[in-house]
Amino acid sequence: MGILGIIGYVLAGLVIGLVVGRYLLRGLLKKQEMAVQSKAKKILKDAETNAEILKKDRMLEAKEKFLQLKSEHEQEVNTKTNQINQRENTLKQKEQSLNQKMENASRRDQEVENQKKNLEKQTEIALKKQEEVDLLKNQHVKQLETIAGLSAEEAKSQLVETMKQEARTQAMIQVKDIVDEARLTATKEAKKVVIQTIQRTAVEAAIENTVSVFHIESDEIKGRVIGREGRNIRALEAATGIEIIVDDTPEAIILSGFDPVRREIARLALHRLVTDGRIHPARIEEVVAKTKKQIEDEIVEIGERTVIDLGIHGLHPELIRMVGRMRYRSSYGQNLLHHSREVANFCATMAAELGLNAKMAKRAGLLHDIGKVPDDNPELPHAILGMQLAEKYKEHPEICNAIGAHHDEIEMTSMISPIIQACDAISGARPGARREVVESYIKRLKELEELALSYPGVEKTFAIQAGRELRVVVESERVTDQQAELLAADISNRIQTEMTYPGQIKVTVIRETRSVAFAK
Numbered sequence: 027m028g029i030l031g032i033i034g035y036v037l038a039g040l041v042i043g044l045v046v047g048r049y050l051l052r053g054l055l056k057k058q059e060m061a062v063q064s065k066a067k068k069i070l071k072d073a074e075t076n077a078e079i080l081k082k083d084r085m086l087e088a089k090e091k092f093l094q095l096k097s098e099h100e101q102e103v104n105t106k107t108n109q110i111n112q113r114e115n116t117l118k119q120k121e122q123s124l125n126q127k128m129e130n131a132s133r134r135d136q137e138v139e140n141q142k143k144n145l146e147k148q149t150e151i152a153l154k155k156q157e158e159v160d161l162l163k164n165q166h167v168k169q170l171e172t173i174a175g176l177s178a179e180e181a182k183s184q185l186v187e188t189m190k191q192e193a194r195t196q197a198m199i200q201v202k203d204i205v206d207e208a209r210l211t212a213t214k215e216a217k218k219v220v221i222q223t224i225q226r227t228a229v230e231a232a233i234e235n236t237v238s239v240f241h242i243e244s245d246e247i248k249g250r251v252i253g254r255e256g257r258n259i260r261a262l263e264a265a266t267g268i269e270i271i272v273d274d275t276p277e278a279i280i281l282s283g284f285d286p287v288r289r290e291i292a293r294l295a296l297h298r299l300v301t302d303g304r305i306h307p308a309r310i311e312e313v314v315a316k317t318k319k320q321i322e323d324e325i326v327e328i329g330e331r332t333v334i335d336l337g338i339h340g341l342h343p344e345l346i347r348m349v350g351r352m353r354y355r356s357s358y359g360q361n362l363l364h365h366s367r368e369v370a371n372f373c374a375t376m377a378a379e380l381g382l383n384a385k386m387a388k389r390a391g392l393l394h395d396i397g398k399v400p401d402d403n404p405e406l407p408h409a410i411l412g413m414q415l416a417e418k419y420k421e422h423p424e425i426c427n428a429i430g431a432h433h434d435e436i437e438m439t440s441m442i443s444p445i446i447q448a449c450d451a452i453s454g455a456r457p458g459a460r461r462e463v464v465e466s467y468i469k470r471l472k473e474l475e476e477l478a479l480s481y482p483g484v485e486k487t488f489a490i491q492a493g494r495e496l497r498v499v500v501e502s503e504r505v506t507d508q509q510a511e512l513l514a515a516d517i518s519n520r521i522q523t524e525m526t527y528p529g530q531i532k533v534t535v536i537r538e539t540r541s542v543a544f545a546k
Contacts, residue, residue, distance in 0.1 A: 337385075338385075345393065370391035424443075428446040482504065
């Protein structure tokens with residue numbers, strides 16, 4: 027067989043293989059298609075089954091939700107229905123109550139009307155009886171006038187005048203006895219309370235000066251403080267407002283000024299400058315500014331420490347700052363803060379002895395001179411200014427009155443006010459507590475004696491005990507004992523109204539009767 031035959035066989039085999047393979051492939055694909063269709067039908071059937079189950083579940087959930095909403099709605103409707111029924115019942119009860127009240131009111135009106143008619147009848151009967159009584163009384167008075175020979179008005183006038191005289195005499199006797207007894211008792215009790223108050227409060231008596239001495243180590247530092255051509259010392263004086271005196275006193279510089287705050291600022295600033303060593307005008311201004319801030323902080327701290335020590339609570343921060351400023355103020359040489367603390371303790375002791383509010387008295391005693399330390403210093407008496415500040419910061423009205431009345435600028439309206447006045451006088455009258463200029467002191471004593479000499483019948487006057495007592499000698503021929511008592515009262519009133527003085531002044535009028543005879 028040739029090559030062509032072989033090729034023919036091969037080609038025929040290939041054709042047959044292709045036909046058979048195609049046939050087999052078609053059968054395989056048909057089987058796969060049928061399997062896929064079967065699987066798809068199964069999936070679709072399962073999906074329909076699941077959808078049917080899910081549909082039933084959703085319908086059940088919707089039915090349950092519907093039933094729940096229906097139950098809630100019915101419950102809400104029942105609640106509102108109950109509320110409406112309750113309101114209707116309440117309205118019915120109110121309507122019944124109102125009807126009953128209206129019936130009661132109508133019944134009361136009827137009773138009042140009946141009582142009114144009865145009262146009118148009784149009034150008419152009473153008027154008729156009163157007319158009969160008046161007629162009988164007039165007849166009786168006429169008979170008495172005929173018997174006595176006096177008219178009713180004349181007899182009444184004589185009786186009233188007699189009763190007035192008797193009442194006046196009895197009242198004068200009783201008033202004299204009461205006044206005498208009150209003088210004895212009040213003087214004794216007042217002395218007892220004042221003595222106990224003074225004895226139970228021990229304080230130092232110190233005088234504030236107008237100069238401060240700053241100690242330095244050597245004259246070299248003194249020269250550095252003065253500076254070239256005195257520029258440092260001029261800058262320090264301009265910044266502090268204090269006169270700085272540098273003389274031949276060894277190791278000392280004198281700071282002179284009436285304001286203790288300025289003196290303290292100058293002293294602390296100078297101490298910082300000397301310690302630091304850098305002394306020139308710019309540094310001086312910087313240090314003085316820092317020192318002023320430090321002093322302000324110290325003022326607040328002093329005020330807070332003071333109110334804590336005294337047990338005073340609820341004080342306004344501005345009043346606390348003013349209390350701290352008292353530390354750098356003086357009154358007749360007496361430190362104002364020490365004076366106010368002393369008065370506060372005096373007031374608490376005296377109020378406790380008298381059975382009054384000791385805490386309120388102590389508070390008023392601390393604040394009584396607060397008008398001396400305001401920032402603006404208006405032209406008002408310090409007592410009135412202090413009262414206005416206390417009112418501004420919501421202090422108790424009794425405390426405000428005590429502050430304003432402790433120098434008699436206003437009328438006293440509480441029991442604490444005279445206590446503040448008395449304790450202020452006690453504190454200022456302590457020996458060594460205050461200092462006055464000699465010229466003003468002598469002038470005040472002379473004015474005191476001349477005031478008493480201006481009265482007729484006064485022979486001599488003596489101001490003794492540093493001006494705390496005035497003794498007045500009168501002529502016995504011109505002044506009686508009763509006039510002597512009036513004279514003492516008049517002189518004390520004039521001293522109160524016309525003079526300014528610390529503490530109190532005792533006026534003693536002396537009247538002597540002398541009989542002289544000679545044996546020859």
